[in-house]
Amino acid sequence: MGDLAVGARSGTEEPEEPAGRGEPARPVTSSVHQSPARPGTQAQTQRPAPADSSDPPGRSDTLDTSAGEEAGGGMKKAKKPRAFWKELPILIGIALLLALLIKTFLVQAFSIPSDSMQDTLQRGDRVLVDKLTPWFGSKPQRGEVVVFHDPGGWLNETPTPEPNPVQKVLSFIGLMPSAEEKDLIKRVIAVGGDTVECHGTGPVKVNGKALKEDSYVFPGATPCGDRAFGPIHVPKGRIWVMGDHRDDSLDSRYHQNLKGNGTVSENEVVGRAFxxxxxxxxxxxxxxxxxxxxxxxxxxxxxxxxALGLAGAVPIVMWRRRRLTGTRNPR
Known part of the structure; x- marks a missing residue:
């Protein structure tokens, strides 16, 4: 009988290749297994082929799409700016809103319709009136030129023209003076608490002091004009006003028969023309x-x-007195 070859490398039997006549059977080995070593040499393990040196480290066969997405996001086309004719209505709307806010709270333009303030103001002049400071409690002061609403009965004989639609819009936003509102412009001569008077050819006196009015009264006009007055005590919260053209101004002198004895309430004052x-x-x-x-x-x-200084000093003196008294009396 022929001999049987036993595979002892892995501890298991390996299939044998059928032998030909007169040849012993040989075990069948896979190409991935170790090959028989020559006598006196060690067995070598088959290593995988090295990667291509041209590939960068860490390169994989899977495509990374994140970089492409970032690049694609950065390459989005910027929005085109709107055409100017599309932006124009927005700009006009903002400008009108700002003009309305300025006219309501800051400054308003007024047109001079008469000669009552000559030579300081001429007919047709445009003046700017400060409307901001009254919001912070500012009161009319002597010598200021102020615009005020008709206290009642001052402009009864003056016809009011009917404005057209364009004038209404422009006056509403403050670009034109309102024709519907009956406003006057005069100079403040006396304020609440003052006593004012004028007799003969003048001068006008405030609290007994004569005013030197040559710098603003119309040349050739007398301080009293043709209407002497006083002495008149101006009530608190009211003002006495006169035009610079004393011969052509229906001011406080001509309305002493009305409420306030010709004076104007501070609440009727729109603001100071500056x-x-x-x-x-x-x-x-x-x-x-x-x-x-x-x-x-x-x-x-x-x-x-x-008086204010005294009122402010009293608390300081009292505090200091208490402090000194406290230091002398130990607890």
């Missing part, structure tokens, strides 16, 4: 004349700082 804005060659500021700054004309104001 500059002539139009026409350009008439541009000028409207300051308070120096005659209203003379000593003694404002008795109430002269006493006010002393």
């Amino acid at each position: 500059t002539i804005a139009w026409p350009v060659n008439r541009w000028a500021m409207l300051p308070v004349p120096d005659t209203f700054d003379q000593p003694g004309i404002n008795k109430a104001a002269a006493a006010a700082p002393a």
